[in-house]
Amino acid sequence: MKAVVYRDNGGPDVLRLVDREPPLPGPGEVRVRVAVSGVNPTDWQARAGQAMAFPEITPHLDGAGVIDAVGEGGDPSQVGQRVWLFMAAAGRPTGTAAEFTVVPAGQAVPLPDEAGFDVGAALGVPALTAHRALTVAEDGPRRLRPGALADKVVLAAGGAGAVGHAVIQLARWAGATVISTVSNPEKAQLATAAGAHHVVNYREGDPTAEIRAIAADGVDIVAEVALGTNLALDLAVLRPRGTISTYANNGGKPVELNVAQHMVRNTRLQFIVLYTAGPDARAAAVADVAAAVRDGALPVGEEHGLPLVRFPLHRTADAHRAVEGGAVGKVLVDVTS
Numbered sequence: 001m002k003a004v005v006y007r008d009n010g011g012p013d014v015l016r017l018v019d020r021e022p023p024l025p026g027p028g029e030v031r032v033r034v035a036v037s038g039v040n041p042t043d044w045q046a047r048a049g050q051a052m053a054f055p056e057i058t059p060h061l062d063g064a065g066v067i068d069a070v071g072e073g074g075d076p077s078q079v080g081q082r083v084w085l086f087m088a089a090a091g092r093p094t095g096t097a098a099e100f101t102v103v104p105a106g107q108a109v110p111l112p113d114e115a116g117f118d119v120g121a122a123l124g125v126p127a128l129t130a131h132r133a134l135t136v137a138e139d140g141p142r143r144l145r146p147g148a149l150a151d152k153v154v155l156a157a158g159g160a161g162a163v164g165h166a167v168i169q170l171a172r173w174a175g176a177t178v179i180s181t182v183s184n185p186e187k188a189q190l191a192t193a194a195g196a197h198h199v200v201n202y203r204e205g206d207p208t209a210e211i212r213a214i215a216a217d218g219v220d221i222v223a224e225v226a227l228g229t230n231l232a233l234d235l236a237v238l239r240p241r242g243t244i245s246t247y248a249n250n251g252g253k254p255v256e257l258n259v260a261q262h263m264v265r266n267t268r269l270q271f272i273v274l275y276t277a278g279p280d281a282r283a284a285a286v287a288d289v290a291a292a293v294r295d296g297a298l299p300v301g302e303e304h305g306l307p308l309v310r311f312p313l314h315r316t317a318d319a320h321r322a323v324e325g326g327a328v329g330k331v332l333v334d335v336t337s
Contacts, residue, residue, distance in 0.1 A: 003098035004316040005056050009049055012317035012324075015059070022100040025071035030078060030105050032085060036121035037096040037313075037333040038062035040162070041248075044320045046089070054093035059316075061089050063096030064111060064120025065336070074105060083108040084120030084293075086128060086286070090275060096121075097316050099335055109286055115293050118308060122162070122300045122330045123289060128274055130166035131285035133223040133245035134174070136270040140221060140243070141174075144288040146295075149176035153215040155237065156180040158225040159191030159199070162330050163247055165306045166298070167223040168194040170289075173297035176221075179214055181207065181230075187328070194305025202233065211237040218242060228253030235261060243268040306330050 001022045006014040025031045037060045047059055064084045070076060088103050089095030111120045134154065135141060141148040149171055156167040159180030171178045172195040180191035181202045188199045200210045211219065211233075218239025224230060224246040234244050235258075244267065249255065262269070274282065292298050300306045307329030311319040315333075322331050 001099040002313060003058050004313060005058050006047055007056050009047065009052065011048065012044070012320040014047065015317045015320065017314045017316070020098070023094050023102040025069055025074070025102045027072045028074070028105055029071040029102050030067045030074065030108050031069040031100055031102050032063075032065045032083060032108055033068045034063050034065040034096050034099060034101055034335040035117040036064050037335050038121035038124055039319050039323050039331040039333060040125045041323055042125060043089070043095075044324050047320065053091070057089065057093050058095045058098045058101070059089055060095040060097045060333070061087050062121055062124030063088060063101070063335070064117040067108060068100070070105070078105070081108075082111040082113065082117075082120075084111045084123050085109075086124040087274065097313065097333060097335070109290050112294055114296070118332060119293065119298060119300050121332055122306065123293070123298065125274060126162040126166045126330075127170070127289045127298060128282065128285040129163050129247050129272060130170050130223065131288055132272050132274070132277055132281060133163075133167060133247060133270075134171055134221060135284070136245055136268070136272075137221050137243040138268055139241055143284055144170055144174045145291065146173060147175045149174040152176045152220040153218075154178050155211065155219045155222045155234075156191070156196065157223060157230055157234075158182070158250070159194060159196055160187035160305070160328055161225060162306065164223065164225060165190070165194045168196050168305070169298050170292060172196075173292050173295065177215070179211055179219070181233075190302070190305040190307070190328070192305070193303060202230075207233060208236045215239075221245060223247070226250040226253070228255045231255060235265070235267070238265060238267060241266045241268070243270055245270045245272055247272040300330060302329070308332055310334055
């Protein structure tokens with residue numbers, strides 16, 4: 001099989017296209033013929049500097065394809081099942097940047113026939129992170145379904161990004177009023193296409209006043225991508241007992257907290273990463289995201305607010321460069337032609 005691997009940390013140039021024997025699934029595992037691999041910032045960050053746990057690593061956590069073999073004790077009826085994958089390369093050497101990968105059976109989630117492999121490859125990290133961001137509020141639900149956020153106002157910071165896009169779609173599916181902040185008119189069009197009810201350009205006018213005009217009592221949940229940059233705005237529009245769920249700090253600006261302000265408001269600051277969210281939270285996210293996919297609530301493509309930036313497998317290094325460079329939309333690697 002063809003696979004992309006790296007044997008040392010470094011820039012995208014450490015990635016190599018090689019021939020390898022297809023991996024064999026062990027007990028409790030399935031082997032998937034990968035159609036499309038999704039690339040996330042965590043993939044290039046792991047390649048660039050995370051300690052090498054194996055002599056050789058095939059990157060990428062997310063992807064979609066078809067189960068073609070099951071390990072000992074597995075269910076043979078799974079063979080031929082279309083699936084989406086999450087956390088494939090977490091603690092394992094076999095990510096999705098290969099024609100075949102092996103994952104624990106629970107990390108291969110059935111993908112409905114009406115959902116394309118592009119949808120499946122775009123789920124994983126973005127969708128599960130978005131679910132977590134929307135289910136940690138003290139006064140909010142722990143699970144998402146239609147109506148679960150019916151009385152809530154959600155602010156998706158950076159709604160044109162992959163996680164922000166998933167926040168908009170999941171919050172809209174769950175019945176929330178969705179506001180998104182963006183930096184330019186082009187991104188505003190994407191956030192609107194994703195389903196945001198209201199879009200605010202935070203670089204123009206008075207974004208606090210615009211958001212307060214929509215949510216007079218304040219925002220219930222902020223899904224935040226740049227906490228250091230946006231914290232003042234978040235606090236200005238957050239309702240008492242509201243939650244700021246932060247999954248990144250784009251721009252790297254240090255975060256300074258006015259403790260008294262947050263105490264008076266009873267702010268909840270929730271930091272999010274999937275690896276340490278715990279198995280129960282991940283399982284709930286997988287189940288709810290799968291339900292949203294079945295409902296057709298998570299489409300991708302520019303017409304749905306998430307442009308697709310595609311590369312063939314032999315150009316995986318260019319795919320990493322695109323993500324590192326801040327490509328707008330979702331970067332995908334076409335593994336199987």
